[in-house]
Amino acid sequence: MFGSKYKKEIAVLKQKFAEVEFRASEQNEMYHAIYDFLSTGLALGKDSKMSQYVKEGYEGNPDVFSIVIKLASMFAEVKHKLVEVKADGTEVDAFNPEIASILRKPNYYQTYNEFKVAWAVFRYITGNAIVYAPKLPAGLNKGKLTNDGLLMMPSQDVTIKAKSWREPVGFYTLDMNERFKIDAFDVWHERFAPTLQYSDGKNFMGTSPIKVAANIINSQNKGYEISAKTYSNMHPPGIVYKEGESDETTEEQESKFRERWKTKYSGISNIQVPVFTRGKVGFTKIGFDNLHDLQIIEMSEHGLRVFCNLLQVPSELFGDTKASTYDNKTLAEKAIYRHRIIPDQVSFCEGFTEILQAYGPFKLVADYSGIECLQEDKAKKVTWISQAFNDAAITGDQYLEMLGLEPTGEPEMQVRYINANKIPLNFSEEDISESDKYYNNHEIQEAM
Numbered sequence: 455m456f457g458s459k460y461k462k463e464i465a466v467l468k469q470k471f472a473e474v475e476f477r478a479s480e481q482n483e484m485y486h487a488i489y490d491f492l493s494t495g496l497a498l499g500k501d502s503k504m505s506q507y508v509k510e511g512y513e514g515n516p517d518v519f520s521i522v523i524k525l526a527s528m529f530a531e532v533k534h535k536l537v538e539v540k541a542d543g544t545e546v547d548a549f550n551p552e553i554a555s556i557l558r559k560p561n562y563y564q565t566y567n568e569f570k571v572a573w574a575v576f577r578y579i580t581g582n583a584i585v586y587a588p589k590l591p592a593g594l595n596k597g598k599l600t601n602d603g604l605l606m607m608p609s610q611d612v613t614i615k616a617k618s619w620r621e622p623v624g625f626y627t628l629d630m631n632e633r634f635k636i637d638a639f640d641v642w643h644e645r646f647a648p649t650l651q652y653s654d655g656k657n658f659m660g661t662s663p664i665k666v667a668a669n670i671i672n673s674q675n676k677g678y679e680i681s682a683k684t685y686s687n688m689h690p691p692g693i694v695y696k697e698g699e700s701d702e703t704t705e706e707q708e709s710k711f712r713e714r715w716k717t718k719y720s721g722i723s724n725i726q727v728p729v730f731t732r733g734k735v736g737f738t739k740i741g742f743d744n745l746h747d748l749q750i751i752e753m754s755e756h757g758l759r760v761f762c763n764l765l766q767v768p769s770e771l772f773g774d775t776k777a778s779t780y781d782n783k784t785l786a787e788k789a790i791y792r793h794r795i796i797p798d799q800v801s802f803c804e805g806f807t808e809i810l811q812a813y814g815p816f817k818l819v820a821d822y823s824g825i826e827c828l829q830e831d832k833a834k835k836v837t838w839i840s841q842a843f844n845d846a847a848i849t850g851d852q853y854l855e856m857l858g859l860e861p862t863g864e865p866e867m868q869v870r871y872i873n874a875n876k877i878p879l880n881f882s883e884e885d886i887s888e889s890d891k892y893y894n895n896h897e898i899q900e901a902m
Contacts, residue, residue, distance in 0.1 A: 478620045488652055489619035496616050498623075499654030501665060504580050504610035511664035512579045515671050517758045518664070521772050525765065526574035529795050530567050533821045534803065538814070545817065552598070553813055561603040572606045574798065577646050578765065581662035582609040584626070585642040587809055597812030604642075614658050622655050642809060644801050663764045667757070674757045766793035787827040796820075846870040 478485040501507075511518050534557065538548035560569045577583040584607040588600045607626070615635070617624030625635040645660025664671065762769035768786045799820040810816045822828045836857065843853045850867035854860065861867065 480620070482620070485622070486619055489616070489622045489655060492616040492619050492622055492655065494617050494624070498614040498616060498658055499656035500613060500659045501662065503665070504662065507579055507662050507664035508610050511671050512575070515674055517674065518671060518761055521758070521761060521765070521767070522575055522578045524772065525578060525767065525790070525794060526571045528790065529574040529798055530570035531825070532795065532799055533824055534818050535821045537817050537819055539817050548816060550813055550816060553810060553816065556599065556603060559603070561605050569604065569606070570802070573802065576606060576609050577644065577798065579662065579664055580609045581646040581660035581665070582612070583644045584609045584612055586636065586640065587642045588640045589812070599809065614655070616655065623658055642805050644805050663761070667761050667764055670757045670760050784827050791825065791828055844873065846872045
């Protein structure tokens with residue numbers, strides 16, 4: 455009887471701790487001031503053009519598509535490893551069969567590599583990587599993932615709805631079917647960049663890079679569209695018309711002229727055929743001489759540079775032959791990892807680690823040992839370590855350790871040496887003559 459009562463009290467305490475974890479406190483005056491208007495089921499504000507970003511920015515723009523896919527592939531190329539965090543804070547390599555299964559196949563239709571690519575693409579295009587991570591609500595396995603694993607949510611179709619000002623992120627719904635309410639506890643949400651507009655709770659969704667570059671991307675898309683239509687419906691170079699007649703064209707004549715235009719002059723085969731009329735004639739050029747007049751190529755290059763700049767990556771690795779910011783390709787690739795891939799890996803691993811806490815004191819970390827451009831230049835390393843040894847800055851064992859080799863532990867390898875042929879700049883011949891005085895005084899010169 456006593457045990458049953460004790461268990462109930464423990465359950466109540468756990469529930470209260472859970473509420474503290476996922477709800478703001480009653481004393482949170484900032485949340486109260488900003489979200490006081492929120493009520494249960496109220497949709498938080500979001501960018502209404504997210505679906506447009508996917509359609510026009512990702513699916514409709516070859517430059518953006520190529521940049522994002524390359525970055526997402528580089529992101530997914532980074533391997534992850536599991537470590538266990540000990541009580542003293544040290545980290546050691548670990549293995550857990552349940553976690554290993556998730557890292558092999560996070561859901562029923564995707565490999566881990568494909569899942570990481572999708573996560574990065576959603577992040578770069580919509581500014582939000584939202585993962586459905588359903589967890590067991592109770593029992594010994596509480597907090598662990600269900601058999602459904604991890605599934606990417608279409609963030610362009612996601613709406614966050616509130617429960618109250620204390621729980622502004624109450625649950626997530628999909629615009630295609632709002633009947634299903636996904637609790638925030640079962641959602642892993644990472645934002646690419648913060649939204650600085652807090653009205654209507656807009657700050658709980660991230661800002662899309664496509665939104666910032668929307669005008670340039672739209673200009674590129676229109677240029678490509680004009681090019682395609684121009685090539686498929688070539689127009690004549692100009693119109694030869696009658697001069698000196700004041701009679702206005704009737705609607706019937708205009709209609710017949712349009713019909714004749716379509717049947718006789720439209721199409722790519724008539725690109726060099728001018729339009730002829732009778733009587734004294736004049737000539738007027740129509741359209742443009744070539745596609746260069748539209749500066750489509752220049753606009754494409756400019757848009758590529760702008761989008762690369764937004765993502766903090768060098769455009770020269772994405773086909774921009776005019777860019778030469780870095781001395782060589784390796785330095786440019788390092789810049790991509792330093793400014794883009796590594797920060798995104800930090801976000802991914804921290805979010806994933808939160809999910810792993812139900813399995814134990816585990817942590818997911820990125821392993822860059824397989825990324826060639828991030829590895830040390832061994833030749834340069836040997837050169838400066840050897841210089842340090844020759845200058846007596848390090849011992850022999852330290853030399854080996856810095857090269858990644860096992861130290862010997864020998865006494866002579868714990869000593870710093872200098873070259874015997876080096877003497878001070880102000881050393882005189884008298885100093886040299888006095889150098890044997892000890893041996894002469896002790897009559898050991900011949901022995902030496």
